[in-house]
Amino acid sequence: MxxxxxxxxxxxxxxxxxxxxxxxxxxxxxxxxxxxxxxxxxxxxxxxxxxxxxxxxxxxxxxxxxxxxxxxxxxxxxxxxxxxxxxxxxxxxxxxxxxxxxxxxxxxxxxxxxxxxxxxxxxxxxxxxxxxxxxxxxxxxxxxxxxxxxxxxxxxxxxxxxxxxxxxxxxxxVAKAQQLAQQAAEHHEELSLVEGLPGWGYALVVIGAIAAVVVGGHFLxxxxxxxxxxxxxxxxxxxxxxxxxxxxxxxxxxxxxxxxxxxxxxxxxxxxxxxxxxxxxxxxxxxxxxxxxxxxxxxxxxxxxxxxxxxxxxxxxxxxxxxxxxxxxxxxxxxxxxxxxxxxxxxxxxxxxxxxxxxxxxxxxxxxxxxxxxxxxxxxxxxxxxxxxxxxxxxxxxxxLPRFEAKSNEREADKIDETGAVIIAGIGRFGQIVNRLLVANGVKTVVLDHEAGQIDNMRAIKIKSYYGDATRPDLLHTAGIEDAKLLVIAIDDQERAVELTEYVKHTYPHIRILARAYDRGHHYALRFAGADFIISETYHSALTLGTQAMKELGIHPFRAEQLRQTFVETEAKSKEALYQAWKDNTEESKFNATYRDLFMQLEEALSNEMKADRHDKHASSERGWTPPPKGYIDVIAEMQKDQD
Structure with missing residues (x-):
């Protein structure tokens, strides 16, 4: 052993x-x-x-x-x-x-x-x-x-x-193996259900075994x-x-x-x-x-x-x-x-x-x-x-790969023959929704994307867009950046998004920049570069899903909406302090100990706010709900104690 x-x-x-x-x-x-x-x-x-x-x-x-x-x-x-x-x-x-x-x-x-x-x-x-x-x-x-x-x-x-x-x-x-098998047969006997059977008997046994696997697997x-x-x-x-x-x-x-x-x-x-x-x-x-x-x-x-x-x-x-x-x-x-x-x-x-x-x-x-x-x-x-x-x-x-990427980049940018009030940089899953909403309401847009395949896909479904790198100054000029009111940045490359924000804000300070952030660090970098409005791409969808999760767990819809709004308001209060801690840090990793301490304070404040009972005021998103009976929070607390 x-x-x-x-x-x-x-x-x-x-x-x-x-x-x-x-x-x-x-x-x-x-x-x-x-x-x-x-x-x-x-x-x-x-x-x-x-x-x-x-x-x-x-x-x-x-x-x-x-x-x-x-x-x-x-x-x-x-x-x-x-x-x-x-x-x-x-x-x-x-x-x-x-x-x-x-x-x-x-x-x-x-x-x-x-x-x-x-x-x-x-x-x-x-x-x-x-x-x-x-x-x-x-x-x-x-x-x-x-x-x-x-x-x-x-x-x-x-x-x-x-x-x-x-x-x-x-x-x-085979002959050699049979000789060895005969020698080993004295010490070991191989089990078999088909040994010695005629051809038709062997066929029937095999068919029966396969049928047993199929029928048994399906019904039993x-x-x-x-x-x-x-x-x-x-x-x-x-x-x-x-x-x-x-x-x-x-x-x-x-x-x-x-x-x-x-x-x-x-x-x-x-x-x-x-x-x-x-x-x-x-x-x-x-x-x-x-x-x-x-x-x-x-x-x-x-x-x-x-x-x-x-x-x-x-x-x-x-x-x-x-x-x-x-x-x-x-x-x-x-x-x-x-x-x-x-x-x-x-x-x-x-x-x-x-x-x-x-x-x-x-x-x-x-x-x-x-x-x-x-x-x-x-x-x-x-x-x-x-x-x-x-x-x-x-x-x-x-x-x-570099060879074909170079060939792809050699494609000349499309000739832009129109201008609009809004320039959208990036027509991926995020930029598409922004563009559709604006166009459906009569807003003239100019869409730019440096992925040739994506441009071809958009044109196939009759969405007008132009191939070209939005970070190129000459292309922005052709798209009418001087007369535009808004620039929507929805490109996937985080560094290029920040560079584009810096350039446009410095060269065309009158342009309002609305940008999509990948995560919290990207959000801060875009804000530091001068973006006027930034939205994290998963923030609202995560809030919606989290709110629905609370409802599914039995929390009253009105209370769930209250908790959602409390979360948003609490985050907003600490937003500036967290950004300043990130901006003031000179280290390569800006999420240092000071930032982490502030974030932990936010989590503690968030936990305390969630425990409070709000009967003073309601956000607009809460007003469509019938409020729970008075003392509802106390009842929920008692239920949780009983479950524990």
Whole structure:
């Protein structure tokens, strides 16, 4: 028992140290696990022969991953994504497989071996790519959405790949495995429901197992989950989720099918269940831990002697695979009209092999499709291509993106052929509402925005606007800043908003400037620059939501409106003192100890004001409400005491 504790400690310690460092360096968690395995295995030698046995156990994390993938595949979402999912994703997997297979056959490999290698290298790293997209804010770009479609199709394609790979088994490897199996049969007997059955019997059993998963998941899962949820014990629901996944995996194994296939199918069946999110939250920690353990064992199992003796071949194959995938992706980006930097984002982000490559390699060796020696070399290729992925993103950030941003900036500003009483700088979600309100009331506006795509979107819905940088003096002059009455600043860039305020207030002091602030610090900076009226973009919406929250909690609507007004008035009283503390501070961080002390005093004053009973006066926003009965606050206080 002590040995198991020590081994578990070594694996967990390696993960705890390596993964945070890898993520901080932008390498991603998967590479962190691989590095941890390399360190404790080939480099230091803390783990050894037990790695293979642990890997078989950790592969259950893949089963859980495919169950979670199935849970995410709602039919409506798949239908909405059908063109990019089947078109872009399907062609990427298909073409990459065919090209890699052709190259492998040209190098003298058999077609079954070449096809298996093509399938393995057609996949990319979902974990690294999506994590990097989220960190860099690329998920909502056109390139990011297309890349997600390809990754989603790849995850789905793993299922038929797992079903196909056993059919590619090499006879010589099968014969050798049968000899080993006969020797092991004396000590261990594999459970099976289909052993010795005729073909038609095997087919019936398989169909029955799949039907049991589909029908049971659709009709029996909900009553089971409701029954378990009624107990109110989270650990029992977790046990139920694990029981479901393990049971389906065991059933698939008993009938000779892939456990991953069964759990994926169950996930799809449960995708529309009201318990889907609860299932995800319960399975996710186990999936993450087991997958991490799996990747550690992959790293620990890397044979550096294979790398050193074949370093030229490994590097050549790695670069060749990445070049092939990048070429296929670039051609597909042209066909599907992915434009600008998004085309290169799609191409570079998916050029590596992925974590499922390790899974398919292990599965291929188990099913006698790939010899162990070739699998070791291919594992190195997958790992190295993943190590190179952060470099591809750096290349995109430093070389590709600036080039296209420069081209975008080269677009000449539109010729402004009209002037108005109000100039609006920025026509995003905030500026649009301001502009619509003014135009609807007959106010002439001139709208400027330096995002070409946003201008095109506005013109598509008949909102007249001009492309150009509002901070440019010549453009403001053309827009008629000398004769305008108001300048509304609604641009997202905080520094540019402050600079524009300073310039206009200094050059055209008669112009009233109304500005949107991102937060309290931006609010102070705009005020210091000379803005006449500033509104924090989330202030009033947060007040409205907070007031509604109090009403939902049972506070009388009249009292809730009173508390809202009290909050506004109390903030207004301390507004000047807080601004002066911010302005007078010369430190780089203007929110110093003095400012924090004043803010804490505000919070204390706010708490005291909220406890007061107001019967003296009411704000206009309160007058539409029927007041609560006299002594209402005392009743509420008594109720709160009883609840405590």
């Amino acid at each position: 002590t040995v198991y504790f020590i081994q578990a400690f070594i694996y967990l310690c390696a993960a705890v140290v390596a993964v945070p460092i890898a993520k901080r360096l932008g390498l991603g968690s998967v590479l962190g696990y691989l590095i941890a395995g390399v360190v404790i295995g080939p480099v230091v030698g803390l783990v050894g022969d037990e790695t293979l046995a642990i890997q078989h156990f950790a592969e259950f994390g893949v089963v859980m991953m495919l169950f979670l993938v199935g849970l995410e595949l709602e039919p409506k979402m798949l239908w909405d994504m059908r063109h990019r999912l089947l078109g872009l994703g399907g062609l990427q997997v298909g073409l990459t497989t065919v090209v890699v297979m052709a190259i492998a056959m040209a190098l003298g490999l058999g077609w079954t071996l070449a096809l298996a290698i093509g399938l393995i290298f057609s996949l990319s790293s979902t974990a690294i790519v999506l994590q990097t997209f989220n960190e860099k804010g690329l998920a909502k770009t056109e390139g990011g959405r297309n890349a997600f479609s390809v990754l989603l199709f790849q995850d789905i394609a793993v299922i038929p790949m797992l079903a196909l790979i056993p059919l590619l088994a090499l006879p010589e490897l 899962s909900r009553p089971l989950f409701r029954f378990v949820a009624s107990a109110g014990l989270r650990e029992i629901f977790t046990a139920t989720a694990l029981m479901l996944v393990i049971g389906i995996a065991a059933l698939m194994s008993l009938v000779g099918l892939s456990p991953a296939l069964g759990t994926f199918l169950a996930g799809v069946v449960l995708a529309n269940s009201e318990f889907r999110h609860e299932l995800e939250s319960n399975i996710e920690p186990f999936k993450g831990l087991l997958l991490g353990l799996f990747f550690i064992t992959v790293g620990a199992g890397i044979d550096f002697s294979v790398l050193f003796s074949n370093v030229g071949m490994v590097v050549a194959i790695t670069l060749g695979v990445m070049a092939v995938k990048a070429t296929v992706l670039f051609v597909l980006a042209l066909i599907f009209r992915v434009k600008g930097s998004d085309r290169y984002l799609l191409t570079l982000s998916l050029a590596q092999a992925g974590e499922f490559g390790f899974v398919l390699l292990s599965y291929s060796v188990q099913n006698h499709v790939l010899p162990a020696g070739i699998a070791q070399v291919l594992s190195l290729v997958v790992a190295i291509s993943m190590f190179l992925t952060p470099g591809l993103f750096i290349f995109f950030d430093k070389v590709v």
